[in-house]
Amino acid sequence: GQQLNQSPQSMFIQEGEDVSMNCTSSSIFNTWLWYKQDPGEGPVLLIALYKAGELTSNGRLTAQFGITRKDSFLNISASIPSDVGIYFCAGQRQGGSEKLVFGKGTKLTVNP
Amino acid sequence: NAGVMQNPRHLVRRRGQEARLRCSPMKGHSHVYWYRQLPEEGLKFMVYLQKENIIDESGMPKERFSAEFPKEGPSILRIQQVVRGDSAAYFCASSPDLEDTQYFGPGTRLTVL
Numbered sequence: 001g002q003q004l005n006q007s008p009q010s011m012f013i014q015e016g017e018d019v020s021m022n023c024t025s026s027s028i029f030n031t032w033l034w035y036k037q038d039p040g041e042g043p044v045l046l047i048a049l050y051k052a053g054e055l056t057s058n059g060r061l062t063a064q065f066g067i068t069r070k071d072s073f074l075n076i077s078a079s080i081p082s083d084v085g086i087y088f089c090a091g092q093r094q095g096g097s098e099k100l101v102f103g104k105g106t107k108l109t110v111n112p
Numbered sequence: 113n114a115g116v117m118q119n120p121r122h123l124v125r126r127r128g129q130e131a132r133l134r135c136s137p138m139k140g141h142s143h144v145y146w147y148r149q150l151p152e153e154g155l156k157f158m159v160y161l162q163k164e165n166i167i168d169e170s171g172m173p174k175e176r177f178s179a180e181f182p183k184e185g186p187s188i189l190r191i192q193q194v195v196r197g198d199s200a201a202y203f204c205a206s207s208p209d210l211e212d213t214q215y216f217g218p219g220t221r222l223t224v225l
Contacts, residue, residue, distance in 0.1 A: 003154055031212060042116075042203050042216035043155070050212075088154055092212065099145065099168060100205075100214060102154035 006089050006103025013079055014111050021087060021106040022073040029091030032065050032072040033100065037086045046087075047074070079110050114139065116206050116217035117186075124223045125194050133189040133220045137206030144187045145214060146179060149201040161187060194224045 006023045013019060023032070031050055035043035047058050049065035049072060056063055062075045072091075076083055086107050090100040117136040125131050137144050142163050147155040157171040161181040172179065176194075181187040191198055201221050205214035 003156075006154075035216075040218075040221075042205075042218045044216070045213060048213060090155075099157035099160055099171070100147075100155070102147075102156070104152075104154045 004089055004091055004101055004103040006106060008106055009104070010107040010109070012109045012111065015079060015081060017079055019076040019079055019083075019108060020073060021089075022071060023089030023091075023103050024071045025091060025101075026070070027093075028069040029093055029101070030069065031092040032063070033090045033092075034061075034063050034072070034074045035088045035090060037088060037105070039085075043088060076108075079108075081110050081112050084108055084110050116204055116215055118202075118204050118217035118220050120220060121218060122221050122223070124225060126225050127195060128193050131191040131194050131198070131222055131224075133191075133202050133204075133222070135187040135189070135204030135206075135217060137187070137204075138208075138215055141206035141208045141215075143207045143209070144181050145205045145207075146187075146189050147203045147205065149203060149219075151200075155203060158189075191222075194222075196224050198222060199224045 004023045004025050033048050034046045037043045047063040052069050053067050054065040060077045086105040088105045089103040092098050119134050144161045146158040149155045159172045159179045160168040176192045178190045201219045203219045205216045207214045
């Protein structure tokens with residue numbers, strides 16, 4: 001099955017630094033979502049994007065839905081130790097009640 | 113409002129046995145999705161069900177795997193005659209009518225010996 005291309009695969013940063021990760025696809029998605037997964041847990045939704053060009057913030061997190069509808073990025077500003085985890089992008093082709101296609105994840109490590 | 117519940121959280125089976133994974137969606141949610149996650153991988157869609165109906169099973173292996181979401185009770189993902197390659201984390205998500213967001217459960221980690 002298809003997966004989204006997510007990069008980088010892993011990141012090691014110092015506390016206080018900003019982080020950026022992105023996701024690309026060869027086909028169009030009408031909804032982009034960013035999830036965070038802690039060890040031994042299920043993914044938790046961080047940000048949902050429904051409109052091409054949309055820029056949405058949630059606290060220190062900012063995500064954008066690319067104009068071409070084939071990409072999205074997530075920024076985390078002023079990282080803190082609890083930001084550690086695996087971040088996944090996910091897309092839905094049509095929106096509504098439909099399966100999610102996931103990226104392989106970006107593993108973030110924050111050094112205090 | 114309790115979140116999506118999955119049980120068991122961990123399940124160990126020997127090759128050839130059956131595995132039954134249960135998912136109770138959030139209250140008021142009638143849409144259930146099952147995903148599988150291999151180590152170091154993203155989640156991969158398996159099946160989407162509404163009450164008593166399978167809507168999309170395009171990600172489900174054709175043999176040994178089945179899913180149901182009865183009128184009463186949890187959704188069940190059933191794996192017959194498990195093999196080592198079935199070892200993975202299985203996640204259930206649910207969503208209500210008229211809303212896109214899928215809320216995930218904590219997962220069931222299946223280990224096949």
